[in-house]
Amino acid sequence: MTAAGSSLAGLRILIVEDETLIAMMLETLLGTLGCRIAGSAATVTQALDRIVALGRDLDAAVLDVNLGGEKVYPVADALAARAVPFMFATGYGPRGVSERYPDHMVIAKPYQLPTLSRALQSLF
Amino acid sequence: MIASPGFAYLAVTAAVALAVVALFMAGWLARRERRQRRHQRLIEAVVENSPAVIYVKDLAGRYLMVNQRYIDIFRLERAQVIGKTDFDFFPNDVAAAFRAMDERVAVTETALTEEETAPLDDGLHTYVSVKTPLRDEAGLSYAVFGISTDITEQRRAEEALHASERRNRLIVETALDAIVTIDHSGRITEWSPQAEAIFGWPPADALGRLVDETIMPERYRAAHKMGLERYLATGEAKVLNKRIELTALRRDGQEFPIELSITPIHEGDVVSFCAFVRDITERKAVELRQRVLLDELNHRVKNSLASVQSIALLSRVTSPTLDQYYESLDGRLVALARAHDLLTQGSWEGASLAEIVEGTLAPYDDPGQTGTRGIDGIAITLSPNAALTLHMAFHELATNAAKYGALSRTGGRVDVHWHETDVDGVPVIRLFWRETGGPEVSPTEHRGFGLRMVQQGVERELEGKLDLSFDSAGLCCAMSLPVSAKVMPA
Known part of the structure; x- marks a missing residue:
C-alpha cells in the first residue's frame, strides 16, 4: 500500500473538504502514502487563511468542489496563483468542475488509495 | 258586254298576277307557319327538357303551364296541375311563400330573383326562382312566368365548406400551439390568438409585419432570410416539416425557448408557410x-x-x-x-x-x-x-x-x-x-x-x-x- 506512495513521502498536503468523515479518511489515506497534512479546511475562508499561513510550506492540495453550497474555486485560484499543484475530488465527477477548470485533474468520490496516489503523482 | 282583246289581256294578266301573288302568299304563309311551329317545338323542347322547373301561373295563382321537370319532381299528372294553385299540392306555408313572391312580381311588374324552398321526396330543396310578369298586347300583366333552379347541392357544398372553415378556425383559435402563417416575402398573414398570448403582439399589430423582425432575436434574422430565399429559389429546405427547437423573441424583448414545425403550402404558384409554435419555457425549466x-x-x-x-x-x-x-x-x-x-x-x-x-x-x-x-x-x-x-x-x-x-x-x-x-x-x-x-x-x-x-x-x-x-x-x-x-x- 505504501509502495505506490513512496515518491509522495513527505509532501505537505492541504485538504479542503466540508464533510468531516471524508476529511478524516483523506487524512488517513494521505498518511498511508507518507504525506503530511499541512492543513484541513472545511470552508473557502478557512482554506484561504490556511494557504496564506502556510506560505511556501505547502506542496499540493486536494479540493472538494462543493463546500456546503459554496464552490471551492477561489481556493483553486489562490493555489494556481501561487503555482501550488492541486486536484479536485468530487461526487459530481469531472463534469462537476468543467465550468471553471475544464482540463484539471479530477477524481470521483468515492475513490481508492491507488487512484488518489496516481492522481497526486500526476501533479508533479 | 263584249270583251275587248285589250281588256281580256288585262284581265288575264291581272288574274295571273293575282294567282301568282296568292300562290306566293300561300307559300309565304305556309313557310311562316312551319317556322313558327318549328320555333314553337324548339321552345317546347327547351322548356320540357330543362333541368329547371318552369311554369306559368295566372294572376290568381292558377297554373297555366308547367314543364316536364315540374311533373317529374312533384310526381303529379299534368292534367292535375293545370287550373290548380300551389295550395292544392303543397303545405300551406310553402304554398303561401310561393304565392307571396308571385304577388310581388305581379304588383311590382318587374322580374324578381329570390330563393324558395320546396319539399321533395328526399327532403327540402332550395331553389333560385326567377319570376317575371307576362303582358298581353295591351301591356297588361296577365300571368307570372317562373324558372326555378335547384341549388340544394351547391348550398350543401357551401355549407359544408363553411362548416369546415368554421371548424378549422375553431381549431386554430383554440389550439394550444400558436399558428402563424407567412407569405413568400416573410410577412405575417395569419396570427392565432395563442400567437398573441405567446409573443405579446395583438393580431392587428402582427399581421403584415415581417416575421423575423417580429418574433426572432436579431442574430437569427439573416439566416431566416437566406433560408427563405434558398427555398423559394431551389426548393431546398433545412427547417421544414420537422420539429425544431429555437429561441424566440417576445414583444417585450424577452427571449424564450419554443418548439415549432413549419409546413410549406403551395397553392398554384404561390407559396406560403404555416408554423405551429409552442412555448416550451415550462418544459425546459x-x-x-x-x-x-x-x-x-x-x-x-x-x-x-x-x-x-x-x-x-x-x-x-x-x-x-x-x-x-x-x-x-x-x-x-x-x-x-x-x-x-x-x-x-x-x-x-x-x-x-x-x-x-x-x-x-x-x-x-x-x-x-x-x-x-x-x-x-x-x-x-x-x-x-x-x-x-x-x-x-x-x-x-x-x-x-x-x-x-x-x-x-x-x-x-x-x-x-x-x-x-x-x-x-x-x-x-x-x-x-x-x-x-x-x-x-x-x-x-x-x-x-x-x-x-x-x-x-x-x-x-x-x-x-x-x-x-x-x-x-x-x-x-x-x-x-x-x-x-x-x-x-x-
Whole structure:
C-alpha cells in the first residue's frame, strides 16, 4: 500500500473538504502514502487563511468542489496563483468542475488509495 | 258586254298576277307557319327538357303551364296541375311563400330573383326562382312566368365548406400551439390568438409585419432570410416539416425557448408557410430542474458512499477484532442512515438539533428505568452537512457512554442541554453533554475514532470549540458552536 506512495513521502498536503468523515479518511489515506497534512479546511475562508499561513510550506492540495453550497474555486485560484499543484475530488465527477477548470485533474468520490496516489503523482 | 282583246289581256294578266301573288302568299304563309311551329317545338323542347322547373301561373295563382321537370319532381299528372294553385299540392306555408313572391312580381311588374324552398321526396330543396310578369298586347300583366333552379347541392357544398372553415378556425383559435402563417416575402398573414398570448403582439399589430423582425432575436434574422430565399429559389429546405427547437423573441424583448414545425403550402404558384409554435419555457425549466435534481442525487449518493467508505476505513483502525469492527461499523452505518432519514423528512434543507440528540440516545433507553436522559434546549436548525456531522458525533458520544460511561450501568444518566449566548459579541450556541451515575472514566478510553470525529466535526467543520473533561461523575463535553447558516436558532 505504501509502495505506490513512496515518491509522495513527505509532501505537505492541504485538504479542503466540508464533510468531516471524508476529511478524516483523506487524512488517513494521505498518511498511508507518507504525506503530511499541512492543513484541513472545511470552508473557502478557512482554506484561504490556511494557504496564506502556510506560505511556501505547502506542496499540493486536494479540493472538494462543493463546500456546503459554496464552490471551492477561489481556493483553486489562490493555489494556481501561487503555482501550488492541486486536484479536485468530487461526487459530481469531472463534469462537476468543467465550468471553471475544464482540463484539471479530477477524481470521483468515492475513490481508492491507488487512484488518489496516481492522481497526486500526476501533479508533479 | 263584249270583251275587248285589250281588256281580256288585262284581265288575264291581272288574274295571273293575282294567282301568282296568292300562290306566293300561300307559300309565304305556309313557310311562316312551319317556322313558327318549328320555333314553337324548339321552345317546347327547351322548356320540357330543362333541368329547371318552369311554369306559368295566372294572376290568381292558377297554373297555366308547367314543364316536364315540374311533373317529374312533384310526381303529379299534368292534367292535375293545370287550373290548380300551389295550395292544392303543397303545405300551406310553402304554398303561401310561393304565392307571396308571385304577388310581388305581379304588383311590382318587374322580374324578381329570390330563393324558395320546396319539399321533395328526399327532403327540402332550395331553389333560385326567377319570376317575371307576362303582358298581353295591351301591356297588361296577365300571368307570372317562373324558372326555378335547384341549388340544394351547391348550398350543401357551401355549407359544408363553411362548416369546415368554421371548424378549422375553431381549431386554430383554440389550439394550444400558436399558428402563424407567412407569405413568400416573410410577412405575417395569419396570427392565432395563442400567437398573441405567446409573443405579446395583438393580431392587428402582427399581421403584415415581417416575421423575423417580429418574433426572432436579431442574430437569427439573416439566416431566416437566406433560408427563405434558398427555398423559394431551389426548393431546398433545412427547417421544414420537422420539429425544431429555437429561441424566440417576445414583444417585450424577452427571449424564450419554443418548439415549432413549419409546413410549406403551395397553392398554384404561390407559396406560403404555416408554423405551429409552442412555448416550451415550462418544459425546459422542468428538464433543467430534473437534471439538477439528478446531478444532486448522484452527488449525494457518491458522498454517502464516500462517508461509508470513510467509516469502514476509520472503524478498522480502532477495532482490535473482526467482531468489534463489525459492531462499530454496523452502528455507524445505521446512525448515518438515521441522519439521512431526518434530512429527508426536512427535504434536505436541514434538521432539528433536538431530534438528532433524541434520535442518537433513544436506542440506549434502559427499559427498567425512566429518566436515563434529559434533553433540553432552544430550537436549532442545522444545515444538512452540520446535521450529518453532529448526528455522527452524538452517535459516537452515545455509543461511548453505553460502552464505558453513564449508560453502561443502571442509574446512569445523560443530560444534554444547550442555549444561545454571546462570546465577544459573537452569538454562540453552548451545548453541554453531561454523564452522571456512571463508572469513573479515564481520558485514554475515549481517544478513539469517536471523539476524534466529535472534535473534528465541531472544531474544523462547525468552527466551534470542544472541551472534554473526565471526572468521577463521568464525561462532560462542552461545545461552543458559532451561530451561522450551519447552526441557526429557529
